Amino acid sequence: MxxxxxxxxxxxxxxxxxxxxYALVMVLIRASGKRAVGQFTPFDLVLLILIGNAVQNGLNGGDNSLLGAALLASCLIGLNYLVAFVVARHPQARALVEGQPVVLARDGKVxxxxxxxxxxxxxxxxxxxxETGCSEIEKIRLATLETNGRISILLADEA
Structure with a gap:
């Protein structure tokens, strides 16, 4: 006992x-691109499970104690909170961690x-x-790939 x-x-x-x-996985996820994070498919679920399994021994070093598990979980949650805290207060950190939005289309040109x-x-x-209700590419004023992987589309004003 x-x-x-x-x-x-x-x-x-x-x-x-x-x-x-934590830092290694964050860098690898960030390097995988916005679309890989924003579009959660069954393949992404498999990847996350395998990544968790791959880094498990690196985290616990073979320790199977409850105290070790509690210490690791607490540390990971604390790291996640710290990153969120810094990102919320420093635009440079946000750009580094989350990236920048990317223009996919402008004024009807993709x-x-x-x-x-x-x-x-x-x-x-x-x-x-x-999803935006846009039926023609020509109606797009601006389409942006956001940092969370979603595509946002602004339509040209219909006069």
Missing amino acids: SDLLQLSAPWWHFVLRAVIV FRDVLRRELVSNGDFLEAMR
């Missing part, structure tokens, strides 16, 4: 591991090269048009 609370390493090893793994670079399929773009 006592081994449930017995850590296999000093407490600060767990904190250091949590910080390193930038196909930007769609390809941002991994936005034509079907995803057409779906965003339908």
